[in-house]
Amino acid sequence: MTTPGTAKDAAAASVATQEMPPRGFDVQKIREDFPILKQTVYGKPLVYLDNAATAQTPQTVIDAIDRFYLAQCANIHRGIHLLSERSTAEYEETRAKAQRFLGAAETREIVFVRGTTEAINLVANSYGRKHVGAGDEILITAMEHHSNIVPWQMLCEEKGAVLRVAPINDAGEIVIEEFEKLLNRRTRLVSVSHVSNALGTVNPVERMIEMAHGKGVPVMIDGAQAAPHLKINVQKLDCDFYAFSGHKLYGPTGIGILYGKASLLEAMPPYQGGGDMIRTVSFEKTTYNALPYKFEAGTPNIAGTIGLGAAIDYLNQLGLEQAAAYEHELLAYATKKVSQLPGVRIIGTAREKASVLSFVIDGVHPHDAGTILDQQGIAVRAGHHCAMPVMERFGIPATTRASFAFYNTIEEVDALVSGIEKVQEVFS
Amino acid sequence: MSDLGELYQELIVGHSKKPRNFRKIEGADHQAEGYNPLCGDKITVYLKLKDGVVQEIGFQGSGCAISTASASLMTERAKGKTRAEADALFDVFHKLVTEGPAEELDTAQLGKLAVFSGVCEYPARVKCATLAWHTLRAALQGSAEAVSTE
Numbered sequence A: 001m002t003t004p005g006t007a008k009d010a011a012a013a014s015v016a017t018q019e020m021p022p023r024g025f026d027v028q029k030i031r032e033d034f035p036i037l038k039q040t041v042y043g044k045p046l047v048y049l050d051n052a053a054t055a056q057t058p059q060t061v062i063d064a065i066d067r068f069y070l071a072q073c074a075n076i077h078r079g080i081h082l083l084s085e086r087s088t089a090e091y092e093e094t095r096a097k098a099q100r101f102l103g104a105a106e107t108r109e110i111v112f113v114r115g116t117t118e119a120i121n122l123v124a125n126s127y128g129r130k131h132v133g134a135g136d137e138i139l140i141t142a143m144e145h146h147s148n149i150v151p152w153q154m155l156c157e158e159k160g161a162v163l164r165v166a167p168i169n170d171a172g173e174i175v176i177e178e179f180e181k182l183l184n185r186r187t188r189l190v191s192v193s194h195v196s197n198a199l200g201t202v203n204p205v206e207r208m209i210e211m212a213h214g215k216g217v218p219v220m221i222d223g224a225q226a227a228p229h230l231k232i233n234v235q236k237l238d239c240d241f242y243a244f245s246g247h248k249l250y251g252p253t254g255i256g257i258l259y260g261k262a263s264l265l266e267a268m269p270p271y272q273g274g275g276d277m278i279r280t281v282s283f284e285k286t287t288y289n290a291l292p293y294k295f296e297a298g299t300p301n302i303a304g305t306i307g308l309g310a311a312i313d314y315l316n317q318l319g320l321e322q323a324a325a326y327e328h329e330l331l332a333y334a335t336k337k338v339s340q341l342p343g344v345r346i347i348g349t350a351r352e353k354a355s356v357l358s359f360v361i362d363g364v365h366p367h368d369a370g371t372i373l374d375q376q377g378i379a380v381r382a383g384h385h386c387a388m389p390v391m392e393r394f395g396i397p398a399t400t401r402a403s404f405a406f407y408n409t410i411e412e413v414d415a416l417v418s419g420i421e422k423v424q425e426v427f428s
Numbered sequence B: 001m002s003d004l005g006e007l008y009q010e011l012i013v014g015h016s017k018k019p020r021n022f023r024k025i026e027g028a029d030h031q032a033e034g035y036n037p038l039c040g041d042k043i044t045v046y047l048k049l050k051d052g053v054v055q056e057i058g059f060q061g062s063g064c065a066i067s068t069a070s071a072s073l074m075t076e077r078a079k080g081k082t083r084a085e086a087d088a089l090f091d092v093f094h095k096l097v098t099e100g101p102a103e104e105l106d107t108a109q110l111g112k113l114a115v116f117s118g119v120c121e122y123p124a125r126v127k128c129a130t131l132a133w134h135t136l137r138a139a140l141q142g143s144a145e146a147v148s149t150e
């Protein structure tokens, strides 16, 4: 494939033709939308490659939050005054945006939470406590983030249930036959990540859901790393729960989404008690509100929700699929370049990957690599990525992880590569 | 590179690659484990004391260059020190890596340890530099529990 030599393509001039970004994707123009990217750190241009931890927010998201506090700040579902009505309307509008973003059937299937972590805890506490008993099993995989391990461990401990873990292979892919074997009549729930934050693996969730449903087992998908990089349709997937975090989706922190099938959510007890989640309260008896409010006790993160709505708008305008294709080119280019470096090993070599490039450098601890890269203005993550069992599986204490977003450039990948060379120089 | 050099000085890189006293002390009468959950750095410090003075000291474990070099240099310095002296040295070292070199800091007391002065620019790495010292303190106090930097 060749790309016509427009000015914007000059950015990619150093790259072999097959690594050219998709036509029409003007990354320089997109970068203008993200004011934070313009800064320098330690006197060097910021190269932000820690998107899997938290992605940056475009100006439109910042503006939406500003606008809320400047002109509209009021509580929702309570006031009879204009500001409260506007606030409520915009809050509920975001729910509708999230519904469309996920391809959910109804808005009441969208619950606002703090993030993926809270979404999983909600399901564990509400659905889990109701349906899981002694001797029952919860099935996860060996590549889960701690937030998709610990809530289930807590539940299992409380109920005398058993946490089962489907293994992964050396490439960091789920061993699907083993996963299938682990599904049995004691399995009450499967919870798996759509995309692994430590390895970048895209799991075959559609197949896994089919297998689980074949045994009558509902499935929760941790979409924290998938929502920013893949087009999602929860109805097509037929998952029972799906969770993601706003701050990884170019939105604000402290807001996230739990999708749940209405039939399941209906039958679940509330997660927290308080205002907004009730219909009537007396000291004798309280009746709960309808979906989704039953799960939204107390004043929520209204500004964050509105910010998330703006982030979804931004992605819709940008075209998530186009952005994903561009990110894929970046990842492929980075994978090729980094794997060519002597003494560098990539951790996570699944056939299907998104955004994440985890690696270790011979004789260099990932934290030292992280600090030396940071010194060059390159922000990466170094550590166990809240996935200590994954590190153990690969026999390493930690990795250095670069994770890409659509606003990253080929030049930034090159900066990463020469940054790694500098790390090796320091330790040579 | 000059800014980088401040943290990863040759002495640090050298000690991280070839740590001194990197061994288990057979018949150690004091030992403690340290763990930095952020980095996954793990260390065990072994001691033999006589009349309250460190006769032998060794360490084992795995960690980043900063924590390994710090442990290595610490073992060199701790030998022959009393509990109180080791404690006092840690206090000075701690000040150095958190606040940086200051006039009132007794650099003569620090000796080679002064090489860690660059750490103060990297708050995330302070725990790496002090892990061995926290563990030494725990070992000297005879506490059997693993210490954690968290």
Ligand SMILES: Cc1ncc(COP(=O)(O)O)c(C=O)c1O
Residues within 6 Å of the ligand: A052, A053, A114, A115, A116, A117, A118, A145, A147, A148, A193, A195, A196, A197, A222, A224, A225, A245, A386
């Ligand atoms: C795969 C995965 N699951 C869950 C989480 C937790 O997300 P949050 O901290 O936003 O709740 C993360 C965040 O790193 C993640 O990468």
